[in-house]
Amino acid sequence: MQQYLTDNLYILETENYGEQLLAKNIKKIFAEFKVSEKISAGDRVLMKVNLLMGKDPSRAVSTHPAVIRAVAGEIKSLGARPVLADSPGGPFNRTALKLAYSKSGYTADAEQGLYELNYNTESFYDKLEAGQRGKSFELCSYLKDADFIINLPKLKTHGLTLYTGAVKNLFGVVPGTVKAEYHFKMPKVRDFCQLLLDIAELAAPDLTIMDAVTGMEGDGPSSGSPRDFELMLATGDIFELDLLVSWLLRGDLSYLKDPLPEAIISRFNHPGGLSAYEQYRKENFFKEEIPDWLTERFKEVSLPDIDRTANLLDKKLPDFLNRFVTRLLRPRPIFTLKCIGCGICEENCPPQVITIEQRQARAELKGCIRCFCCQELCPHEAVEIEKPLLGRLFF
Numbered sequence: 001m002q003q004y005l006t007d008n009l010y011i012l013e014t015e016n017y018g019e020q021l022l023a024k025n026i027k028k029i030f031a032e033f034k035v036s037e038k039i040s041a042g043d044r045v046l047m048k049v050n051l052l053m054g055k056d057p058s059r060a061v062s063t064h065p066a067v068i069r070a071v072a073g074e075i076k077s078l079g080a081r082p083v084l085a086d087s088p089g090g091p092f093n094r095t096a097l098k099l100a101y102s103k104s105g106y107t108a109d110a111e112q113g114l115y116e117l118n119y120n121t122e123s124f125y126d127k128l129e130a131g132q133r134g135k136s137f138e139l140c141s142y143l144k145d146a147d148f149i150i151n152l153p154k155l156k157t158h159g160l161t162l163y164t165g166a167v168k169n170l171f172g173v174v175p176g177t178v179k180a181e182y183h184f185k186m187p188k189v190r191d192f193c194q195l196l197l198d199i200a201e202l203a204a205p206d207l208t209i210m211d212a213v214t215g216m217e218g219d220g221p222s223s224g225s226p227r228d229f230e231l232m233l234a235t236g237d238i239f240e241l242d243l244l245v246s247w248l249l250r251g252d253l254s255y256l257k258d259p260l261p262e263a264i265i266s267r268f269n270h271p272g273g274l275s276a277y278e279q280y281r282k283e284n285f286f287k288e289e290i291p292d293w294l295t296e297r298f299k300e301v302s303l304p305d306i307d308r309t310a311n312l313l314d315k316k317l318p319d320f321l322n323r324f325v326t327r328l329l330r331p332r333p334i335f336t337l338k339c340i341g342c343g344i345c346e347e348n349c350p351p352q353v354i355t356i357e358q359r360q361a362r363a364e365l366k367g368c369i370r371c372f373c374c375q376e377l378c379p380h381e382a383v384e385i386e387k388p389l390l391g392r393l394f395f
Contacts, residue, residue: 061104335382
C-alpha cells in the first residue's frame, strides 16, 4: 500500500471500503496525528460528516458509512464518545435529520451502539473579530458541545467552487436554512468563498479525514458520477489539503484561478490571515513533490464547467454593469423534464426566485444569484447548468 506524508498531510492508498482495510488506515492516521494524546476518556468527539441530503451510499454524495464506522471504532478504543452530526440543506429539525440519517446509511450503525446521532437542532452565535465577511455567525450548537472535532468530508466536484472538500464541508455547521441566508447575502462567489473561510476558522476542526475511496466527478456535489480515487486523505491543515486537491483536479497551476484556492491564497497574505503559508507557494505549490501514483488517480477526471466568469466580472465591473453582463455571460440553472415539482428547490432558493407551476419548477433568472443550490439539493437530478453562447465564446 502506497502512502504520501508531509508535515501536514497524510494520504493513504485505500482500494475499497473493506472493514479491515479502513480500520487499519484510520488507526495509522490517528497515530500519525497523535490523536490519543488529544482525546481523553469520556470526551465527546464530533464526527462532522458530509450529509448533503439523504442518498444511498453508492451514489457517493455523503461520507461513506464504512468510514464512519472505522473512525467511531478508533474513537471508542480511546474511551471517548463518537457523535455524528451535520446540518444538511433545508429545514434543520429532528424529522429531516432522521430521514437523512436513514437514507445515508447511518441509522443502523447508531442503533447498534457504534456511535450517537445528533438531534440537537439549537444554534448559537460565535464572534470572529478578524472575519472578512462578517464578525458574528450563527452556528449549530453541536459544535460547541464537542471536546474534539473530526471533519469528515467527501471528495466531490462542485459547480460553484469546482470542488467541495475540507473547507466547504464546514459550511454544514451553519444551521439549515440559515445557509440560504448567507448565500443570499454573499451572491458573489469570491465573497462566498471568503465567508467559507470565516466559518472554517470558527469551526476549527482538530483533524480532517477525507473520504476519497469513492468520490464524485462531473456535476457535483449531488448530480455527478461516482469515481474511484481509492484514497484516504488526512490533515491538521484544511487549507493545505484543499489546495492540494484543487491542484490535483486541475493538473496544473490553473487551479490558482479557481475561487476557493484564490480565496485561501489571498487570505494568508492578509494581516489577520488564517495560516502562515510561505509566499513561494503562490507560484510553486505542489509543483514537484507529488508522486506519480497520486496524480494518476486524477487523470482525465470530469470537472464541472464552473463559473470562472463570476470571479473575473465581480472584480472588474461595478455592480450595476455586473448585473447586466451576468444575464448575458454567466451560467444559469435549467429545469429538465425530470422535475416533478416537489418544491425542494423553491423552499431552499436563497433569493426566492423559484416557483412551482403545473408541477414544474421555474426560475426568474433576473433575480438568480447563481449559487446553484437548486442543483445541489434536487433529489431528482432535474437541474442542469447551462452556459449562454456568449459565455462559451468569451470564457
